[in-house]
Every structure is written in structure tokens, then in C-alpha cells.
Amino acid sequence: MSRAVVAVAEWLERRVLLSVSLVKDINAGDLGSMPNEFAAAGAGVIFRADKASDAWVSDGSAAGTVAVPGLTEGGVQPGTFDGEAYFQGLSQSTGMGLWKSDGTVAGTVLVVPGLNWGPGFAAAGDRFYFFGPQGGSTESLWSSDGTAAGTHVVSPLPDNLGVDSVSVGDQINFEIAGNNGKCCYVLRDNTASKRQVWVSDGTASGTQLLIDNIGKNQALVASSADGGFYVFVAGGPQQGLYKTDGTRSGTTLVAQMGGDPSFNNQLAVVGNDAFFTGNDNVTGTQLWVSDGTPAGTYPVSDVQRGAFYGGVNTMQTGGSLVYFKAPPPDSTSGAVLWRSDGTFPLAARG
Numbered sequence: 001m002s003r004a005v006v007a008v009a010e011w012l013e014r015r016v017l018l019s020v021s022l023v024k025d026i027n028a029g030d031l032g033s034m035p036n037e038f039a040a041a042g043a044g045v046i047f048r049a050d051k052a053s054d055a056w057v058s059d060g061s062a063a064g065t066v067a068v069p070g071l072t073e074g075g076v077q078p079g080t081f082d083g084e085a086y087f088q089g090l091s092q093s094t095g096m097g098l099w100k101s102d103g104t105v106a107g108t109v110l111v112v113p114g115l116n117w118g119p120g121f122a123a124a125g126d127r128f129y130f131f132g133p134q135g136g137s138t139e140s141l142w143s144s145d146g147t148a149a150g151t152h153v154v155s156p157l158p159d160n161l162g163v164d165s166v167s168v169g170d171q172i173n174f175e176i177a178g179n180n181g182k183c184c185y186v187l188r189d190n191t192a193s194k195r196q197v198w199v200s201d202g203t204a205s206g207t208q209l210l211i212d213n214i215g216k217n218q219a220l221v222a223s224s225a226d227g228g229f230y231v232f233v234a235g236g237p238q239q240g241l242y243k244t245d246g247t248r249s250g251t252t253l254v255a256q257m258g259g260d261p262s263f264n265n266q267l268a269v270v271g272n273d274a275f276f277t278g279n280d281n282v283t284g285t286q287l288w289v290s291d292g293t294p295a296g297t298y299p300v301s302d303v304q305r306g307a308f309y310g311g312v313n314t315m316q317t318g319g320s321l322v323y324f325k326a327p328p329p330d331s332t333s334g335a336v337l338w339r340s341d342g343t344f345p346l347a348a349r350g
Contacts, residue, residue, distance in 0.1 A: 023058060024065040026050055039078035041085035042103030048073035055089060057103050068108045071099070077174075079121030081128040082146060088117050100146065112148050120163040120185070124178025127202060129154070129185075131163050131176075141185070143202045154200055155207040161187040164195060164219070179223035182246045184210070184231070186219045195219055197231055199246045210251060214238060220267040222274065224292070230274040232267045241276060243292040254290055255297040266315045268322050273342055275300070275322045277312050287312045287324065289342035300340050311335065 026033035026049050035049040035056070044059040055073045058065035074088030074096065084107075089099035091110065098115040101108035117132035118139070127145050134140040134153045139162055144151035157163075164175045164186040175186035181201060188195045197211035197219050210231075211219070217235030224230060224243075228250075231242040239258065244251035258281045266277040278288040283299050290297035313335075315324040322342070325335040 023060060024062045026056070026065070037073060037077050039085040039087065040080045041101045042083060042107065044103030046078060046085045046087065046101045046103065046108070055108070057101060057105060057108065059103060066105060068105050071108065076117060076119050077121065079123065079128060079130070081123045084146070086111070086121070086128065086144075086146070098144070098151065111146070112151050115151070117142070118163070119165065120174040120176045122176045122178030122183045122185075124183050125181045127181065129176065129178055129183040129200070141200060141207065154202055155204045157187060160189050161196070162190075164188040175219065175221050177221045177223045177229055179229060180227040184221045184229040184244070184246065186221060197221065199244070201246070208248070210244060210248060211238070211242065218265060220265070222267050222269040224269050224274070225271045230267065230269055232276050234265055241274060241278070241290055241297065254292060254294060266312060266324070268315045268317050270317050270320055270322055270342070275315060275340070275342060285312070287340060300342055
């Protein structure tokens with residue numbers, strides 16, 4: 001990460017979209033079609049729409065936006081692997097199963113019949129991971145290379161634990177990340193009083209507990225370009241940012257954090273740099289960045305100077321930048337779009 005001091009915590013209130021146009025009015029009238037659960041598929045997308053939750057594909061044109069006959073998306077966010085979208089589909093002829101699509105009707109096909117997968121998807125190089133029942137009941141971690149023969153159970157989840165989800169702004173993220181053949185994920189019990197961070201290399205013997213004793217506090221996971229993962233524990237005695245290569249011995253605490261854990265629920269990675277909302281009990285909860293070392297971890301910008309909570313939320317990456325919502329610099333209410341490349345240490349601000 002460059003250490004050049006440049007004005008990068010930029011408020012984008014004057015930026016406008018160059019063009020926005022309607023692709024297709026799927027459900028004519030004023031009720032709308034409620035398109036949702038988008039995933040990249042080939043040169044287009046697959047999504048769920050209309051009252052019947054039909055599966056649709058689109059190449060961005062009205063003529064190329066069509067429903068897949070007889071197929072309903074199963075209500076679980078799809079994921080993209082090797083250029084194709086994988087999703088839970090319900091067919092009138094074959095029932096529930098794992099489907100894939102290249103963004104066309106002809107290229108939307110059944111992969112594994114009878115497989116009812118749950119939320120959580122992570123591409124990890126030559127395979128992807130997801131959660132689903134084994135034998136109709138036992139919740140398990142699965143792995144797939146995109147073929148029926150290469151889709152199998154990796155390991156059952158521990159008793160009474162399931163994949164964790166975190167509300168980030170107005171969306172829900174299921175905490176699983178894939179990288180270099182491995183996946184890192186967060187499990188929780190039904191009462192949310194216990195959370196654990198796990199890692200798997202796609203084998204039962206290589207599936208192990210990584211961070212325990214988190215208690216009820218949230219944990220966020222994201223992959224980095226070096227093949228490892230960042231983990232942010234949002235509360236309790238282990239609150240802080242961790243870097244891991246996917247082994248317990250290779251898991252280190254990069255920066256201890258404090259503050260109200262309910263505000264520390266943002267983590268995004270650009271290359272090998274982690275952006276997160278952290279609190280050092282000095283600047284309040286603000287946007288931080290880390291290159292995975294204590295010396296390379298610092299607050300990027302005090303968006304709301306002196307505020308207990310800077311209002312940073314809904315963080316997303318784009319190219320070499322991270323985008324987020326926060327109040328404008330002259331206000332403590334409302335939210336505008338900001339962006340940062342992480343090269344503006346707070347200590348260097350004038």
C-alpha cells in the first residue's frame with residue numbers, strides 16, 4: 001500500500017449517473033416485478049422476478065430479458081463461479097436441485113437433482129463452497145467443481161450451529177469467503193449466544209475451528225489477494241482485526257479494537273488491504289485500513305471529526321477503491337456516497 005498522503009476520503013455528492021434506462025417492464029403496471037437475487041452469468045445476469053419468483057436471464061436488452069420456462073429460483077442468493085451462476089432452482093419436472101446458467105435459456109441446466117442448498121456461497125479457485133442438508137437433515141458444508149460428480153459433502157456442521165449472517169446497511173451478508181481452494185466461514189447457534197470462525201480446504205480432515213470464544217459478538221470474513229483471509233471480530237475480549245493463512249498457527253491479531261460492537265460491522269478487502277470500521281477509543285468508530293501488519297493499520301479518515309460514531313456503512317469495493325455511505329462532512333444526519341483508496345492517514349490531516 002502506498003503511503004503517499006493524498007485527499008482520498010472524497011465526498012461524491014456532485015457525481016451523477018451518466019445514463020439510466022429501463023431494460024424491460026416485466027410486470028406491466030405500477031406494481032413492479034421486484035427483481036432481486038442477481039448474479040453474473042456469462043455476458044449477462046440471472047435473477048428472480050415476478051410474483052411467481054420465476055428465474056430470469058438478461059443480456060441487458062429487452063429482447064434478451066426472458067424467463068426460463070418452468071423454472072423458479074429457490075429464494076437463495078445465487079453465486080458466480082467460473083463465469084456461470086449457480087443457484088437453487090425448482091423445476092416443474094425435476095423438483096428442487098442445484099442449477100447453473102451461462103445467462104441464456106439454453107445454457108440454464110440442472111447440475112445436481114434433489115439438492116436443497118441453503119444461504120452462503122463462496123468461490124475458491126477451482127471449486128466453490130455452499131451450505132446445505134446432508135441426507136435431508138444434517139446441515140453441512142459442501143464443495144463443488146460445477147459438475148454432479150464433483151459436488152460432495154465436505155463436513156457436517158457442529159451440532160446446533162449454522163452459517164451466520166450480518167446485516168450491512170440494507171443488505172444481509174452470509175459470512176463465508178473463499179480463496180485458493182479454501183473457505184473461511186462463521187457459524188452461530190440459534191440463540192446467537194455463540195459464534196465461531198472455521199476454515200476448510202475441502203476435506204473433512206482439513207476442516208477445523210480457527211477462532212473460538214467469540215461469544216455472541218459478530219465476526220466478519222473476507223479473502224485477500226495473497227491467498228489468505230481477514231477476520232474482524234466485532235466485540236468482546238477478542239475484538240479486533242485478524243489475518244490468517246487458513247491455519248491456527250498462521251492466525252494473528254493485527255489490531256485490537258474497542259468501542260460499541262454494534263457499530264463495527266463493516267469489512268471489505270481491496271487486494272491485500274482490509275478496510276473496516278474500527279474504534280481505538282480515540283477517534284470513535286471510523287473507517288480504518290490495514291495491510292495485515294500492526295504498523296500498516298490506521299484510521300483513514302475521521303468522517304465526522306470527534307464523533308463517537310462516524311456513520312460509515314454499506315461498504316463495497318470497486319477496482320482499487322472502497323465505497324461507503326456516511327453523513328456529509330458538514331452534517332451528522334443523512335448519508336452520501338464516499339470513496340477512499342486508503343492512503344490518507346488521519347494523523348497526517350491538516
